[in-house]
Amino acid sequence: MIKMMMMIILLIIESVLVSSYALHSTVGCEQQDGPFTLNVRAGESLRLPYHYDEFNNSYTWFRNLSRTMKLEQIGTEESQRVHHNKSTLYILHLTLNDTGTYITHWRHAENVCYEIETDIVVYENFSRDLLYGETSNSEMICPICENQPGSFIWYKDFTLIPNQSKRSVRIRNSSKESLGIYTCVCTWDHHGIKYNTSGSRELVIKEKTVRIPPQFRLPIKNSIVNTNIGAELLLNCSVLFGTEVCNQCFVHWEKNGIKLNEMKGYEEKYSKKGGFAQSLLNITAVSELDLQSEFRCTAMDEYEVIYVSVTLKREPSVLTVILVFIFIFTVLLLFAGTLRWFALDLVLFARKIFIKFYRTEDGKLYDAYVIYQRSGLDEETGQAVSEFVNGALLPVLESSCGYKLFIHGRDDLPGEDSANLIQTQIQLSRRLLIILSAEGVGGSAEAYDLQAGLHQTLVQGETPVIIIQLGLMQDYSHLPLGLQHLLRKRSALLWRGGEASLNSRFWKRVRYRMPAASATIRRSRASNTAAFHWQSLSV
Structure with missing residues (x-):
């Protein structure tokens, strides 16, 4: 009950303050110049005076730290870190949470009220936003503690300048060595306690302006x-x-x-801003004579007169524009289609030319580790797998392209530990080449190859996978879940048979997914045939 009453009281006080502020700002108080922005550093203190103490003025201060209409009135208790004394606002030991909008209302008559708004931004570290601008004057005046008591010390680029304790510092014989950021620190007293406020300006040397010839930005010549x-x-x-x-x-x-400035039907507006001069010519209604005339924009200074010419031309008909657009669109469409169709050829051609730059030594021994079902197949499927591996895969990739493939029964040594051999050879391969047949990819003898390969690809993410599918399949539900996941991410390359040519579309797609072949690892077709004897496939 007590907590509820306290909340009600706080809500009433807040509504009164907000209503009071709204009343003052919208009815009784006139907005003065502003809002002003003041950038300060955390850890320092701020003394913000408004010089309107004459005529027995009264002051009320508010602050809004969240930039909403929820205002907080600032008190006059000098024991508080944030308080005000008449027109002067004190924020002692600034923190980042003091960033916000500070508003003062001051009255010097019964029905006369003015409002001044200041945005205070607190920075944790030094920023160029804290600078009070640039100056090229030889005498640097401290931008803070103006008309207020205090002692001063000066820094140049945050290094103490000895024997400088006045409100200003004079830079004699300004040169490049004098350039930099000058900071004055004002120390002032508030009820016996010393507080610091700093202000910085950057000294620059303005270069003398040099006359340059007039330069047309608009229009373009001719x-x-x-x-x-x-x-x-x-x-x-x-x-x-x-x-x-x-x-x-x-x-x-x-x-x-x-000149057109006095001719009927032509209106010219001239303006200057910064280093530019501009003339806008408005032609009320373009005539046939205008299309046959030369319009010139003339620029002149104390030294020369130059001009550029503009020609008016009848705008092409809509039909012409449409025909041109259709032609350009057709050309781009044909170009895009051609580029898409020959994209594989371009990539393979670039590999062949820039193979020295395309491929770097990576410590791998094989270009691909081949996984396929070697046992447990029916006669027809076994024959199809055998014909693809022996009659197409090895002749094309090894004999013709120079790739080095690892195949069980040919590249493993008798008596080696099968599990360790599989793990090692997969890690030494740049690609994992999986051959799908109608009955799957691996029988009991090849299950560990597939399991190790999927782990290397899906879990460790180290070995890219190429999947070749022998013939059409209704679905992939008979395959392991990991392999189904890979097929959803990247579709298999479909082998329809009879594409034994190196330049067929199928083999170009396989070579595109393979790494660049190195000439140092080429094998001849004869050496492959002598080294590999295809084992008998059991039904």
Whole structure:
């Protein structure tokens, strides 16, 4: 019950403060210049005075730390870290949480109220946002503690300047060595306690302006502007004359050498800003004569007169634009289709040319570790697997392309530990090549190959997989779950038979997924045939 009453009281006080603030700011208080932004450093203290203490003014301070309409009134208790004394706001030992909007209302008559808003941003470390601007003056004046008592010390690029204790420091004979950030630290007293506030400016040396010839930014020389008879047209001429526009610099438009500023149907607006001079020519209705005339934008300064020419041209018909667009679209479509169709050839051709840059030594011994079912197949399926491996895979990849494949029964030594051999050879292979037949991929004798390979790919993510499917399959439900997951991520390459040519579409896709073959590991077809004897397939 007590907690509920306390919450009700706090809500009433908050609503009164917000209502009071809204009343003052919208009805009774007039917004003064601002809002102002003040950037300060954490750990220092802030003394923010407004010099309106005459005429017995009264002051009320608010702050909004969350940039919402939830305002908090600042008290006058000097024991508080944040308080105010009449028009002066004190924030002692600034923290990052003090960032927010601070508002003061001051009255000097019964119905006269002014509101001043200041955004205070607290930075934890030094930032260029803390600078009070740049200066090229030889005398640097401290930007803080103005018209307030305090002692001063000065730093240049955060290094103490000895024997400098005045409000200003004079830089004699400014040079590049003098450039840098000058920081003054003001120490002031508040009820017997010393507090510090710092302010920094950067000293720069302004270079003397050098006259440069006029430079046209718009329009481009000898440009063509498309338009239609009777249409309104706006021509823009923009010229750069230097860092500042000189008094004797002008820009104007001419038609066939005659100024247009007083001709009927033409309106010219001239302006200067920064180093640019601009002239906008508005043609009320383009005539046939305008299409046959030369428009010139002329720029002149104290030394020279230059100009650029603009020609008006009848805008092409909509039909012409459509035909051009269709032609360009067709060309791009054909180009994209051709590029897509020959993408594999381009990649394989680039590998062949830049093989020295494309492939680096990675410590691998084999280009691919081949997994396929070697036993437990029916006669027809076994014959299909045998014909693909012996009659297509080995001749193309090893004999013709120079890849080095690891195949059980050919590359393992009698008496070796099978499990260790499989783990080692998979780790020494750059790809895992899995051959799917209608009955699966591995019988009991080959299950460990597939299990180790899937672990290397799915868990460790080290060996990319190439899956070749021999013939069509209704689904993959008979395959291991890990292999089904791989097939969802990357589709298998379908072998339909009869593609024994190295340049067939199927083998190009296989070679694209294989690593670049190195000439140092090429094998001849004869050596492969002598080393490998296909074992009998049991039904």
